[in-house]
Amino acid sequence: MIKTVPVVENILGANDQLAETNRRLLDATGTFAVNFMASPGAGKTAVILRTASDLKDRYRIAGINGDIASTIDADQIASIGIPAVQINTGGACHLDGVMLSGALPKLDLGRIDLLIVENVGNLICPASFRIGSHLDVLIASVPEGDDKPYKYPNMYRGVQAVLLNKIDLLPYLDFDMGYFRKGVEALNPGLAFFPISAKTGEGFDAYIRWLTEQADSYLK
Ligand SMILES: Nc1nc2c(ncn2[C@@H]2O[C@H](COP(=O)(O)OP(=O)(O)O)[C@@H](O)[C@H]2O)c(=O)[nH]1
Numbered sequence: 304m305i306k307t308v309p310v311v312e313n314i315l316g317a318n319d320q321l322a323e324t325n326r327r328l329l330d331a332t333g334t335f336a337v338n339f340m341a342s343p344g345a346g347k348t349a350v351i352l353r354t355a356s357d358l359k360d361r362y363r364i365a366g367i368n369g370d371i372a373s374t375i376d377a378d379q380i381a382s383i384g385i386p387a388v389q390i391n392t393g394g395a396c397h398l399d400g401v402m403l404s405g406a407l408p409k410l411d412l413g414r415i416d417l418l419i420v421e422n423v424g425n426l427i428c429p430a431s432f433r434i435g436s437h438l439d440v441l442i443a444s445v446p447e448g449d450d451k452p453y454k455y456p457n458m459y460r461g462v463q464a465v466l467l468n469k470i471d472l473l474p475y476l477d478f479d480m481g482y483f484r485k486g487v488e489a490l491n492p493g494l495a496f497f498p499i500s501a502k503t504g505e506g507f508d509a510y511i512r513w514l515t516e517q518a519d520s521y522l523k
């Protein structure tokens with residue numbers, strides 16, 4: 304008889320428990336947490352900076368940034384007056400429940416309404432590791448190409464919205480919007496979808512309205 308060792312299931316099960324603990328802590332302090340996931344360079348930090356600037360008079364905001372190394376992203380968030388914690392994963396290619404549970408106590412959560420988490424740049428495993436966020440958002444970007452929903456389906460299945468960033472570059476690249484949307488729709492029918500440019504601000508009105516609705520219905 305062959306014995307199987309369910310390693311992956313056990314790791315994910317333990318992670319889910321920690322994610323649940325994180326969620327309870329956030330709920331106890333009334334902090335709405337949004338987890339932004341994307342490939343490296345899709346514009347997570349740029350989108351977060353503009354989001355935080357647009358919303359900083361409405362909510363008390365903090366940021367948590369995940370990267371393998373450096374404090375470049377947290378420094379940028381802090382530079383606009385938002386408290387930020389950098390998680391250095393030291394090699395791990397995603398954030399998980401343990402890492403977030405280590406970062407949360409570094410923030411004064413009782414004074415934070417909106418917590419914006421930037422996951423590690425990766426289109427594969429962040430989808431498998433819940434961290435306890437209330438909202439999970441995928442940022443795709445025009446230069447990555449229109450076929451990514453077909454190639455990285457798991458990332459598109461578990462999220463509540465897709466932002467398509469860098470639409471200012473559409474005139475210069477062959478990006479078939481219909482093909483991209485069809486791929487997303489097949490994986491996650493009816494998913495909220497916002498074409499945006501963090502550079503020009505185009506499309507931010509609709510996306511920010513949606514995000515505000517989500518946060519307000521939680522915070523009310
Ligand atoms: N043209 C254009 N460039 C962008 C946009 N958003 C981000 N970028 C650029 O893309 C690069 C990566 O952005 P960054 O926010 O660091 O991506 P991250 O690695 O996902 O956090 C930087 O050079 C940004 O200036 C956009 O909407 N349009």
Ligand SMILES: [Mg+2]
Nearest residue numbers: 347348376421
């Ligand atoms: Mg970044």
Ligand SMILES: [Zn+2]
Nearest residue numbers: 395396397428
């Ligand atoms: Zn990973």
